[in-house]
Amino acid sequence: MTFRKIFTQHIAEADCHTLEFYQRNGGYKQAREALNGQDPDDLIEQVKAANLRGRGGAGFPTGVKWSFVPKSTDKPKYLVVNADESEPGTFKDRVIMEKNPHLLLEGILICCKAVAIETAYIYIRGEFVFATRRLQQAIDEAYQAGIFGNDSLGSGLKIDVTLHRGAGAYICGEETGMLTSLEGDRGQPKLKPPFPAIEGAFGCPTVVNNVETLANLPYILEIGAEAYRAIGPEKCPGPKLFCISGHVENPGTFELPMGIPLRTLIDDHAGGVWKGRKLKAVIPGGSSAHVLTADECGVAMDIESLAAAGTMLGSAGIIVMDETTCMVDALVNIMRFYHHESCGQCTPCREGTGWLEKIVHRIAHGEGRMEDLDLVLEVCDRMVGKTICALADAAAFPAQSIVTKFQDDFVAAIQNGGSPAWKRRHPSAVGGAASHG
Amino acid sequence: MANNPTNDSAVSMTKWQLNGQEVENHAGMTIMEAAKEHGIEIPCFCYHPGLSIAGNCRICMVESNRSHKPVISCSERIAEGLEIETDSEVAVDARNSVMEFQLINHPLDCPVCDKSGECVLQDHSYAHGPDRSRFVEDKNIRHTKELGPDISIWGNRCIVCTRCVRFCDEISGTSELCIVERGDRSVVDVFPEIPIDNQLAGNTVDICPVGALISHDFKYEARVWNMDRIDSVCGGCSRGCNIEVETLDGFVKRLIPRENLDVNDWWMCDEGRYGWRHLYADDRITQATRDGAEQTDSAATDALEELLSESGPVAFLIDPFLTCEELHLVQGLAASRPGSKVGGWLPADGTAASFPSGFQISAAKYPNRSGAEQVFGDQVFGDDAKQLQKSLLSNGFDTVIAFCGGHQSTGPGDSWTQALANTATRIVFSVMNGPWLEGASLVLPATAPIEKEGTWINEDGRLQRTRSCWNPGTDPFAVELVRLQALQHALGLRGRSLSAAGVFRELAAANTAFSGHNHSDLGSPGLLLSERPAAVASDGGTE
Numbered sequence: 001m002t003f004r005k006i007f008t009q010h011i012a013e014a015d016c017h018t019l020e021f022y023q024r025n026g027g028y029k030q031a032r033e034a035l036n037g038q039d040p041d042d043l044i045e046q047v048k049a050a051n052l053r054g055r056g057g058a059g060f061p062t063g064v065k066w067s068f069v070p071k072s073t074d075k076p077k078y079l080v081v082n083a084d085e086s087e088p089g090t091f092k093d094r095v096i097m098e099k100n101p102h103l104l105l106e107g108i109l110i111c112c113k114a115v116a117i118e119t120a121y122i123y124i125r126g127e128f129v130f131a132t133r134r135l136q137q138a139i140d141e142a143y144q145a146g147i148f149g150n151d152s153l154g155s156g157l158k159i160d161v162t163l164h165r166g167a168g169a170y171i172c173g174e175e176t177g178m179l180t181s182l183e184g185d186r187g188q189p190k191l192k193p194p195f196p197a198i199e200g201a202f203g204c205p206t207v208v209n210n211v212e213t214l215a216n217l218p219y220i221l222e223i224g225a226e227a228y229r230a231i232g233p234e235k236c237p238g239p240k241l242f243c244i245s246g247h248v249e250n251p252g253t254f255e256l257p258m259g260i261p262l263r264t265l266i267d268d269h270a271g272g273v274w275k276g277r278k279l280k281a282v283i284p285g286g287s288s289a290h291v292l293t294a295d296e297c298g299v300a301m302d303i304e305s306l307a308a309a310g311t312m313l314g315s316a317g318i319i320v321m322d323e324t325t326c327m328v329d330a331l332v333n334i335m336r337f338y339h340h341e342s343c344g345q346c347t348p349c350r351e352g353t354g355w356l357e358k359i360v361h362r363i364a365h366g367e368g369r370m371e372d373l374d375l376v377l378e379v380c381d382r383m384v385g386k387t388i389c390a391l392a393d394a395a396a397f398p399a400q401s402i403v404t405k406f407q408d409d410f411v412a413a414i415q416n417g418g419s420p421a422w423k424r425r426h427p428s429a430v431g432g433a434a435s436h437g
Numbered sequence: 438m439a440n441n442p443t444n445d446s447a448v449s450m451t452k453w454q455l456n457g458q459e460v461e462n463h464a465g466m467t468i469m470e471a472a473k474e475h476g477i478e479i480p481c482f483c484y485h486p487g488l489s490i491a492g493n494c495r496i497c498m499v500e501s502n503r504s505h506k507p508v509i510s511c512s513e514r515i516a517e518g519l520e521i522e523t524d525s526e527v528a529v530d531a532r533n534s535v536m537e538f539q540l541i542n543h544p545l546d547c548p549v550c551d552k553s554g555e556c557v558l559q560d561h562s563y564a565h566g567p568d569r570s571r572f573v574e575d576k577n578i579r580h581t582k583e584l585g586p587d588i589s590i591w592g593n594r595c596i597v598c599t600r601c602v603r604f605c606d607e608i609s610g611t612s613e614l615c616i617v618e619r620g621d622r623s624v625v626d627v628f629p630e631i632p633i634d635n636q637l638a639g640n641t642v643d644i645c646p647v648g649a650l651i652s653h654d655f656k657y658e659a660r661v662w663n664m665d666r667i668d669s670v671c672g673g674c675s676r677g678c679n680i681e682v683e684t685l686d687g688f689v690k691r692l693i694p695r696e697n698l699d700v701n702d703w704w705m706c707d708e709g710r711y712g713w714r715h716l717y718a719d720d721r722i723t724q725a726t727r728d729g730a731e732q733t734d735s736a737a738t739d740a741l742e743e744l745l746s747e748s749g750p751v752a753f754l755i756d757p758f759l760t761c762e763e764l765h766l767v768q769g770l771a772a773s774r775p776g777s778k779v780g781g782w783l784p785a786d787g788t789a790a791s792f793p794s795g796f797q798i799s800a801a802k803y804p805n806r807s808g809a810e811q812v813f814g815d816q817v818f819g820d821d822a823k824q825l826q827k828s829l830l831s832n833g834f835d836t837v838i839a840f841c842g843g844h845q846s847t848g849p850g851d852s853w854t855q856a857l858a859n860t861a862t863r864i865v866f867s868v869m870n871g872p873w874l875e876g877a878s879l880v881l882p883a884t885a886p887i888e889k890e891g892t893w894i895n896e897d898g899r900l901q902r903t904r905s906c907w908n909p910g911t912d913p914f915a916v917e918l919v920r921l922q923a924l925q926h927a928l929g930l931r932g933r934s935l936s937a938a939g940v941f942r943e944l945a946a947a948n949t950a951f952s953g954h955n956h957s958d959l960g961s962p963g964l965l966l967s968e969r970p971a972a973v974a975s976d977g978g979t980e
Contacts, residue, residue, distance in 0.1 A: 169619070186616065191492045191512055344597055344616065344623030345493045351538035354621035358574035375571060382534035385506035386495055 003231065006219045006239050007212070008255040011099040017134050019141040022102035028147060030221040031109040035155035043114035047217070049225035053236050055092075056082055056175075056210030057286065057314045059303040066115050066207060068197035075204040079111055079120040080182060080196075083135075083211045084166050084173040086125055087286035088337060089317030092241035093211035095253045097124070097131040100215070101138035105161065107214030109152065110221065112159045115207055119160050122211075123178050126166040136163050170341035174389045175208040176200075177343065188343045189389035212241055232258030236302040236313075244270040246320035247277065259302040266297070266320055277322040281406065285314025287334050288394030290401035311401070327406035328364045328419040331399060335360050338395035349392035352383040356399055363410060366418030373410055376403050454520040468510035468521055469497055477523055480532065480561050482539075482646045483598035484511040487703045487794075488607060491599050496539075496561065498531035499523045507531040529565075536565045541572040542621060543647070544593045552648030554661040558596060579624040584614070585633035587653050587707065588642060592624040595649035601625060601641035608704060610793035611635040625649065636790055636798060639710045640703070643693055652691075654711055659685040668695060668961050670893060670903035672758060672886020673709035674787070675801040677895030679961070680705055682887050682906040689713050689887070689906055697962050700899065706790075706798050715844035716885055720870040723913055726880045734915045740879050741920065742927040744862055748836040750776030752829055752860065754853065755817070757783055757803035758842030759917070760891025760903070761951070762940040764805075764812040766921035770838075773930050778834075780825030781809055781818045782849040799896055803843065804886060804903075807894035811950045811966070829856035836860065840917075841867040841874075842883055848873040866917060882914040890918060890937040892959065894966055901963030902956060 010016040010025065022028070034043060048063030069077060081104070085093040096104055108120045124132055139161055142148050152159040164182055171177040172187040179201045181187035200206025216238055220228045229237045240258045242265055245251045249271030256269065262284060266272060273279050279294040284301070290311035292299065299309045306313045321330060335357040342353040356379055359372050380396035387393075403410060413419045418426070451464040455475055462471035467490075469479045482494035490512045498507035502520035507527055515521075522528055539558060547553040579592030602614045602625065613633040617626040627633055633641070642652040664683040671678040671692065678701035683691045692713060694705035715721065725737030732740060745751065751774045753767055771777040789800035809817050816822075828834060837860040841848050846869070848854065854873040857863055865874055866883040874880050890905045907913075915923070918937055925931040935943070938956040945951040950966060958970035 171619075191490065339620055342620035344618070344620045345491075347493070347495050347535050347538045347596070350597065350621050350623060351541055354577065355538075355541055355572065355574065362574065382530075382537065386498065386531060386534060388492060 003239070003257050005255045007096050007100055007103065007215055007241055008253070011095065016099050017101055017138065019102055019138065019145060019147075022100075027102050027218075028106050028109075028153065030218040031106045031113075031147075032153045032155075034110045034113050034221060035153045035157055035159075038113065040114050040116055043110065043221075046225050047114070047220060050220045050228040051225075051235065051237055052213065052216055052220060052228075053238075053303060054210055055212035055216075055240070055316075056173075057087065057288075057312075059236070059313065062209065062213055065197065065209075066111070068195065069115050069205045069207060070198065071116075073205055076119060077115060077117045078201045078204055078206040079108060079115070079117045080175075080179060080201055080206055080208050081108060081120060081122040081211060081214060082173065082175060082178060082208055083122050083124040083128070083131075084178055085128070085211070085315070086170045086173045087288065087315040087317055088334070089243060089245055089283060089319040090286050090315040091243045091245075092253055092316065094128060094131050095241065096211055096215050097128070097135045101135045102142065103215045103218065104135075104211055105138060105142055105147070107217040108161055109147070109159060110217040111207060111209060111214055113155075113157065117207065118158050120162070121182060121201070122161065122163045123172070123182055124163060124165055125173075126168045132163065132165055139163060169343070170337075171343040171389070171391060174391065177389065178208070179206065186343075188345045189391075191388055232260075233300070233302045233304065235304050240301070240316060242269075242301065242316045242318060244318045244320065246318075247274045247322035247325070248272065248320050249274045259300045259305065262292070262297045262299050262301055262318070265301060265318065270320070273320065273322050275322070277324065279320065280323045280325050281321045281327065281330075281402075283317070283319040283321075283398070285312045286317040287319065287337065287398055288312075288390075289314045290397050291405060293405050311397075326364075326413070326419045326421055327402050327409040328360065328413045329421050331402045332357070332360050332364045332419075334398050334402075335395065338391065342391055342395070346387035346389075346392065348383045348386045349395070352379055352392060353395045355379055356395065360399070363413050364419040364422050366413070366416075366422065368410070368414035370411070370414060372414070373403055373407065451515050451517055453515045453517065456522055456524060462515055464515075466515055468499060468508075468513050468515055468519075471515050472510065472521070472523060479510050479523060480565065481511055482557055482561075482596060483600060485600050485603075485644055485703075488600060488603040488644075491603065494535065494539075494596065494598050496532060496535045496565075498528065498535070500525045500527040500531075532565045533567065536561060537567050537571070539596055540566055540570065541574075542577045542593075543596070544576065546594070550591075550594065550648040551651055551656055551658075551661075552594075552645070556648060557646035577621050579622065580626070582626075583632075584625070584627045584650075585638060587711070588633055588638060589651045589653065589656075590625050591649050591651055594647045595624050596647055597623045597625075598646055600644045600646065601650055604637075604641050604644060605633065605635070608640070608792060608794040608796060609635045609637040613638075614641070636706050636708065637704055637792065637796065639707045640694065640705070644703075655691045659683075659690045664690060665908065667904045667906055668902075669887050669906065670804065670901050671705060671709040671712075672804040672889075672893070672903070673706070673712050673802060674799040675804060675806060675896035676700065676797055676799045677804055677893055677899065677901050677963075678705040678709060679901070679963075680709070680887075682904075684906050684908070687908050687911055689716060692887070695961070699962065700895065700897075700901075702794070702796060704794075704796050706796075708798070712844075713885075713887065715869065716888070718844075718869070722867050722870055722874075722880060722882045725882060725914070728878060737879065737881060738915060738920055738923050738927075741864060741881070741924050744836065744864060744879060745770075745774075745838075745924065746928065748774070748862065750774055750778070750834060750836075752825055752834040752837040753777060753779040754825065754837060754839040754849065754857070755779060755781040755809055755813070756840045756842045756849070757781065757801075757806040757809055757818070758886055758889075759805060759809065759840055760889050760893060760937070761805070761808040761812065761900075761944060762891040762937050763889075763917050763921065764809055765940060765944040765947070766918070766925065767838075767840075768812055769925055769930055770921070770928075773928065778821070778825050778828065779813050779817060780822035781813070782822065782853050783818050784843055784845050785847075785850075801896065804895070805893040807896065807898060807966075808892070811894065812944075812948065826852065826856045829859055832859060834860055836862040836864070838864045839866070839873070840883065841865060841869075841871075842885070844869055844885065846871060881920065884916050888916070890916070892937075892941060892956070898966050899963050900951075900954060900959060900966045902959050902961070
């Protein structure tokens with residue numbers, strides 16, 4: 001079977017985001033069938049059989065997640081769509097929401113039917129102004145066409161969807177942080193258990209799914225679980241959006257089957273490393289992932305293969321760095337981000353992210369000490385696995401792998417009075433930097 | 438009686454392992470609570486038994502056989518087969534990690550910090566912290582500002598445990614406090630133009646584990662290790678909140694609440710907390726005077742005896758600040774003078790308040806109305822008082838002994854002041870100076886609530902012991918308990934003087950309402966008057 005694009009097939013066409021265009025190309029057919037007559041348990045079983053893994057970063061099997069929601073409860077149930085795409089290097093959900101918003105809406109309908117949900121919220125990243133406009137337009141169209149509302153798609157089911165804008169915090173992309181923010185509180189992750197499936201938004205059972213995950217659903221129903229599972233590796237199948245940025249000739253979002261080799265993705269689809277330079281390092285799954293060296297880039301882009309390579313698929317935000325990149329500066333950049341974005345709730349993350357940035361920053365500015373390299377790794381060890389959410393881990397992973405795999409860059413910065421870029425900007429300070437301790 | 442597991446066979450037990458030992462606890466307990474029952478104290482910052490679980494400080498992490506990561510013992514619950522290690526390498530490293538992180542940006546200003554000596558961070562730092570810092574960077578600076586009329590935040594010291602924020606959300610229900618900023622810039626703040634000014638605000642300073650929230654009232658007043666502490670009861674209203682009175686060189690410096698789940702949980706109101714300044718006010722009566730002339734303590738007692746030995750029936754005007762023991766002594770005097778009458782005055786009601794957590798402030802701004810009613814009957818502030826006032830106004834008595842406790846500037850009020858003025862021989866025990874003392878034959882200094890030794894009965898009928906904040910032997914004047922017994926002795930009514938506990942024994946023997954109770958069984962938390970101590974409850978008196 002040849003690979004068929006489902007998210008980006010029509011994105012070059014001018015009116016691809018409209019309801020008219022979507023329906024002309026077979027849109028809402030799967031949702032209509034699902035809502036009118038399909039058994040909810042069958043839907044969950046199909047998604048389980050398709051082995052659909054969450055596309056938000058953790059890769060949890062979607063059907064299994066749905067089955068955790070209690071069947072009989074006197075509380076309302078919610079679907080909260082995680083559209084707070086804020087992992088550095090990631091811009092896949094944005095493409096769906098801007099170019100193919102009805103695909104997401106159709107996925108929402110199918111999920112709502114499967115889990116017997118009446119209310120869905122889409123928590124969209126505040127900075128996505130255009131995507132917000134497009135998605136709201138699509139929601140309005142869908143309501144007018146009777147796709148949502150009290151008699152959704154003529155099924156007699158009441159399904160509503162509300163678009164909710166975030167206010168610019170990375171932590172609100174963490175599922176429980178997103179839920180607290182949606183509830184109107186300061187966006188901070190909650191203690192688990194209870195898990196959202198039992199006690200999520202407003203204390204009610206809640207499914208939290210990523211945009212891309214839900215956008216897979218119509219296709220699974222269309223071609224069946226078996227055919228879907230045949231796309232890419234069995235344990236982690238399906239079409240996948242890969243975002244490539246950094247030092248490549250042709251950066252962008254690429255839709256390809258799961259499991260494509262990283263090197264192929266960079267060379268054949270993104271036009272290779274730019275300016276004819278050599279590859280130095282790749283972050284394969286958003287800045288929270290362990291970095292890969294050029295030699296490690298033969299790895300296949302799926303959850304299992306990347307885990308075996310000691311990193312993760314994450315959000316599939318691939319950041320390519322060429323041979324001229326100073327990894328000290330790259331790490332300063334990443335650490336500044338996590339320091340800025342730590343919600344401040346748990347001690348190890350609140351204090352650790354700031355500490356890491358200060359150390360790495362000092363190394364880049366020519367005031368590093370050799371013992372700082374061990375210190376960075378020890379601080380990382382003290383952060384990992386000790387907090388409510390995974391932000392501390394997300395900050396520690398790139399620090400651990402970059403310092404370990406590119407130690408030479410750090411040693412050079414310590415011995416030569418700073419990173420090359422810093423020295424270029426501060427020629428007079430070279431060699432004259434005060435040293436600590 | 439939520440904490441009393443007696444005869445509750447319905448509670449199932451859970452077997453689990455703590456540091457390799459098989460142990461048993463009530464099902465559903467958290468690891469931290471359960472471990473405490475076995476004598477293992479797991480450190481905490483953000484956990485407070487009166488607040489919701491935040492799980493943010495992470496110091497209480499322990500090793501679990503159910504998780505590849507250390508778990509927080511404040512929120513994880515015990516379960517069959519759970520194995521917890523509190524002192525394994527993993528647990529110790531987790532704890533030490535948190536201590537290192539807590540300390541990197543924390544200022545080393547313990548020498549000038551009011552919390553020093555009772556600081557949770559300081560204590561844990563000694564136990565679990567590193568002895569030197571690996572942090573060579575600049576420390577973060579956060580704001581220092583007033584959050585309200587009584588409280589300031591020293592932001593640099595804040596460890597963002599959110600206890601104070603949760604207190605305002607959950608206990609006072611006023612939600613003035615919040616955390617602003619993110620990451621290591623996070624700090625406690627108020628919303629613009631909305632200061633923290635609720636009636637329970639002072640508790641936030643108590644529960645702050647570090648010196649981030651500072652009470653203006655106590656700032657730079659004393660080093661906490663130099664102060665003496667005594668378990669006492671607040672006399673500010675009829676709730677009878679359990680408190681600790683802290684003194685330096687005999688002077689009160691601070692009142693803080695003391696845990697009593699049957700009365701005040703862990704809290705007290707600001708009115709009670711800051712309501713002690715009148716003890717040292719200029720118009721405090723500390724010296725006895727006879728017809729305006731100052732008297733020594735013994736001369737004053739002699740004068741009291743002299744005035745009373747010549748008298749016929751005596752009018753006694755009591756107040757609701759007197760302890761049960763003092764009231765018992767008054768009753769003895771009244772009984773010895775046939776034709777005597779007893780009535781009581783009550784201060785005007787204040788404002789009652791109740792809070793989402795169940796904490797209450799009573800409108801009755803005095804501690805022992807119930808005790809007086811138990812001793813003198815339930816009309817002592819009602820018909821008895823009316824009759825007494827009437828007969829005083831119609832010159833029915835030659836001699837009156839009046840007790841004017843409390844610090845209200847109105848004293849017993851205009852009508853009582855007038856009634857007292859009608860009596861030829863007027864003996865007044867008073868805390869404060871005021872018009873009710875004008876023309877009095879004998880003015881005797883009286884103790885304010887936290888200076889008393891004895892018992893009060895709060896509005897729930899709970900008999901509680903209050904203790905004097907004065908250091909033993911340093912009483913600035915003869916207290917009522919002593920003076921009234923000296924008088925009884927001089928009048929031939931008593932052999933020897935007793936302590937408050939001894940007087941209480943007499944009361945318990947004389948008055949069936951008190952029988953079975955004694956000071957030592959009351960202990961610090963007190964007992965309902967209807968609830969006899971177990972040893973004496975041969976009639977099955979525990980309901």
